[in-house]
Amino acid sequence: MTAAPIYLDHQATTPLDERVLQAMMPFLTREYGNPSSSHAYGRTAARAVRTARRHVADLIGADSEGELVFTSGATEANHLAIIGAALAVRPHGGHIVTTTIEHKAVLAACQRLLDHHGYTITHVGVDRYGHVHPADIAAALTHHTVLVSVMHASNEIGTIQQLAAITEITAPRGILLHTDAAQSAGHSLLNVSELGVDLASVSAHKLHGPKGIGGLYVRNGLHLTAQQTGGGQEHGLRAGTPNVPAIIGFGEAAHLITTRSIPPPPHTRALRDRLQHLLLTAIPGTTLNGHPHQRLPGNLSLTLPGTEATDLLNHLPGIAASTGSACNTGNPEPSHVLTAIGLTRQQARATLRLSLSHTNTQQDIDQAARLLINAAHTLTPPPTT
Numbered sequence: 218m219t220a221a222p223i224y225l226d227h228q229a230t231t232p233l234d235e236r237v238l239q240a241m242m243p244f245l246t247r248e249y250g251n252p253s254s255s256h257a258y259g260r261t262a263a264r265a266v267r268t269a270r271r272h273v274a275d276l277i278g279a280d281s282e283g284e285l286v287f288t289s290g291a292t293e294a295n296h297l298a299i300i301g302a303a304l305a306v307r308p309h310g311g312h313i314v315t316t317t318i319e320h321k322a323v324l325a326a327c328q329r330l331l332d333h334h335g336y337t338i339t340h341v342g343v344d345r346y347g348h349v350h351p352a353d354i355a356a357a358l359t360h361h362t363v364l365v366s367v368m369h370a371s372n373e374i375g376t377i378q379q380l381a382a383i384t385e386i387t388a389p390r391g392i393l394l395h396t397d398a399a400q401s402a403g404h405s406l407l408n409v410s411e412l413g414v415d416l417a418s419v420s421a422h423k424l425h426g427p428k429g430i431g432g433l434y435v436r437n438g439l440h441l442t443a444q445q446t447g448g449g450q451e452h453g454l455r456a457g458t459p460n461v462p463a464i465i466g467f468g469e470a471a472h473l474i475t476t477r478s479i480p481p482p483p484h485t486r487a488l489r490d491r492l493q494h495l496l497l498t499a500i501p502g503t504t505l506n507g508h509p510h511q512r513l514p515g516n517l518s519l520t521l522p523g524t525e526a527t528d529l530l531n532h533l534p535g536i537a538a539s540t541g542s543a544c545n546t547g548n549p550e551p552s553h554v555l556t557a558i559g560l561t562r563q564q565a566r567a568t569l570r571l572s573l574s575h576t577n578t579q580q581d582i583d584q585a586a587r588l589l590i591n592a593a594h595t596l597t598p599p600p601t602t
């Protein structure tokens with residue numbers, strides 16, 4: 218039997234924690250009540266959803282669980298935050314500031330405001346590490362700006378933004394600040410109260426929870442225009458019968474992190490640093506993308522000159538990794554994030570994203586390094602003198 222590939226694609230999705238599955242099981246079987254029902258089955262489901270909501274609120278540092286709206290994932294949360302906030306504040310013709318390195322869900326939501334609601338959008342650039350400079354955000358604001366959306370941590374290069382410094386610019390002007398925190402929440406990096414953001418999108422499948430469930434933090438008192446209306450669930454912001462088993466799974470995954478029932482980020486960071494050292498030392502000319510320190514603990518984005526990252530991965534059935542974000546797979550265009558930090562198209566095509574989590578072992582990392590180094594040497598033989 219061939220061994221399963223070493224999984225180094227945790228920024229695309231993470232394996233479901235066994236304890237999360239166990240917590241979900243009763244709600245997939247005997248506890249099938251609709252939390253809106255007033256009978257015993259409904260009350261059991263409603264109680265469990267309340268607990269899960271508190272666990273996710275605790276994970277992200279919300280003041281109360283009432284500030285969390287469950288959605289189908291971060292994509293939907295981004296749409297509800299950006300379109301819902303923009304239309305609530307100014308139904309037509311406002312201005313939004315975002316960045317050139319956002320996830321496509323954020324870019325698409327902004328585009329919808331441009332196409333259908335008369336909004337103008339400014340995309341602020343980043344430096345070579347992928348950092349957005351707060352002064353550049355300040356310079357982009359106009360009297361019509363209603364919302365700034367800056368992702369917390371990059372899904373491609375891992376760079377973590379200085380959101381607190383951006384809040385200091387937006388809050389005094391009464392401009393809302395949204396952050397796509399799909400990648401940072403699983404590493405205990407997100408504290409919405411400390412960062413001062415008004416809206417934050419999160420996703421369970423990035424933190425060893427189930428797919429198809431996420432959430433939007435909406436600061437107390439903030440009004441949004443619902444994007445999906447009907448039964449009035451989720452404080453009227455997201456109609457539809459809640460996905461109870463997935464919500465319970467999200468809550469359990471969050472609880473495992475806040476109670477430190479899984480290895481904390483330094484464990485993952487140490488493995489990532491080991492892999493980084495092994496690869497940078499053995500493959501000449503390889504360069505690191507993203508900020509060397511202010512970066513997600515599991516992220517390793519490397520450019521290996523002279524290679525095509527897709528060829529490299531095709532040579533490596535023993536490793537499951539990616540050339541960029543999962544949602545960009547199959548797109549022949551180089552990643553907009555890599556070109557935004559100044560990589561040429563060729564360099565972007567020579568870039569590999571390896572993303573680790575606490576489920577990786579040192580043995581995995583050493584074996585993955587051996588395989589990658591062999592493949593890189595085979596595909597780019599050293600020049601003969």
Ligand SMILES: Cc1ncc(COP(=O)(O)O)c(C=O)c1O
Pocket residue numbers: 228229289290291292293320322368370371372397398399400419420421430431543544
């Ligand atoms: C930064 C970021 N935002 C949004 C998403 C979309 O999340 P979901 O799959 O929960 O819709 C992802 C996942 O790929 C992501 O990495």
